[in-house]
Amino acid sequence: MSTEIAIRATGLGKSYGDFTAVDGVDLTITAGTVFALLGPNGAGKTTTVRMLATLVRPDRGAAEVFGYDVVRAATAVRSMIGLTGQYASVDETLTAGENLRLFGRLLGLSRRGAARRGAELLDEFELTQVTDKPVAQFSGGMRRRLDLAATLITDPPLIFLDEPTTGLDPHTRDRMWGIIRRLVARGATVLLTTQYLEEADALADRIAVIDRGAIVAEGTAAELKSSIGDQVLRLELADSAQAPHAEVIIAELTGDVPEGSSAGTLTVALAETGTAADIVTACRAAGIELRGFAVDRPDLNEVFLALTGTARAAA
Template sequence: MTTDYEWAIETRGLTKQFGGFRAVDGVDLTVRTGTVCAVLGPNGAGKTTLVRMLATLLRPDDGSASVFGHDVVRDATAVRSLIGVTGQYASVDEDLTATENLIVFGRLLGLSRARARTRAADLLDEFDLREASGRPLKHFSGGMRRRLDLAASLITNPPLLFLDEPTTGLDPRTRARMWATVESLVSGGTTVLLTTQYLEEADQLADRIVVVDKGRLVADGTANDLKSAVGSSTLVLALDDAESAVRGASIVERFTGAGVEVAPDARSLRSPFVDMTEVPEMLIALRSAGIRVAEIAVQKPTLDQVFFAITDLPDATSSEEGAA
């Protein structure tokens, strides 16, 4: 069975070049079965090119890649039977209804007419599209189109799903709904490779995050791993008034051993945070000085900070032939 493989995806030195531009430059990547791996990177970093090679849509120029042990070049037919792909733009026919679109996908993927019709009905229910099932797609909202596109990629229950920026252009409510769908799929055993520019999306969904920049893998780890690598956490104290903040800053600095920043509202303090064991004594010292702490929090670096710290702006003269 496919799920018996430890790794859903394995690549070694995977490379793709367009003319003089190396879109993917020697990427080594493994994705454990049953997990979500998010691929982050600026526009033109190589994310979409990487997915296209893994999905057998582009032939690598060098290196190797396999899906559940099947080589993407030598065993391309086997690989295609194991994957579903949802791209940045809906791969559906505008003039057909939702039901007709799903039946067409099912038939193209080898399902019998009866099975394709049954599977289409199940997916329309699962993605809350039943009421719109007889409506032509040109009358669908953007969120409905994206849900149908994801449904189409699941028509054969593939064990590996490639989601290439699946929530681009969606409103926050619809994006959250798509996230819940992905989480449900993974809980059922599906492996997901997700490319995204929404850092919150990676933080929410991914067991592991890899960052690609200029075709190369430049960082790899959990969200917490990457945040910790960028810098220390920050201690944030909200005080009663501006006068308390001024007096409290010197006390906090004694315990953190670092500079203390008074926030623009003049009622909050921020300082690099090192040792949790110092916090009780610091709070006692503040209280002894007549300074009341209204709120206290420890903030880790955000994925936004990670992203900007470990990637460069893409070269404006480069082109990846439409790949992101």
């Protein structure tokens, strides 16, 4: 793996009036990797990307893309990046082929070069059958694929993907994941923002969890999971109304208040596996009926809950 640094940010911050959107973000992203910014809506993911992509000027701190300052050398930075935002940037009145040729010409390719590159991308993204079809007639997944294809017209070494699979069905999302993996296999660096825990887990070499504009944790998926314990106990209560009583029992035995849900499922990190049996026994002795329980390794959902207090985004 390359040791070249694609992105380095130090103390990056942005405020809008009294509201602080990004608060002192530090990032170091190695070239040739997928780095995920994981966080709930409004956490500061998009604002961070927009500053790194030179679309928004930082109020505080500094950032570099392949050694070029995003403020002082914005033109150089723009020549090395591609950005796919949350909403498609393609023109719905044009066909798929016309959109890609237009992007190519706007980015400096010759007429012939733009046509050739557009045809290559339509083939790679499995859109050749709709080359001459207006984008207004495309499905959501087809629009996202075309939008990403437009981002790659000049084959940039750094690609920003801001929640690229939001609103897509599982099959189309898997398809997009495959495209992202192929880009990185060819040497691209990807900064991915997402609120989908499984997306970060499946794609990212490293993950930073951002909440209220600040990075609250960073590491590999395995490191983040182990940060809240090697194992977790998940209790499914027969009666969710008994959850407060069960929480008191668990807190007395572990020193931690479990994460809960309205469905009557409680999750608690375990320092020792044997504690699980103590909790189950104590709950039953207190008359708390359990529908089921399991001891498992933590997933990113538990990490997300522990770090942000925010439940899993709906997939």
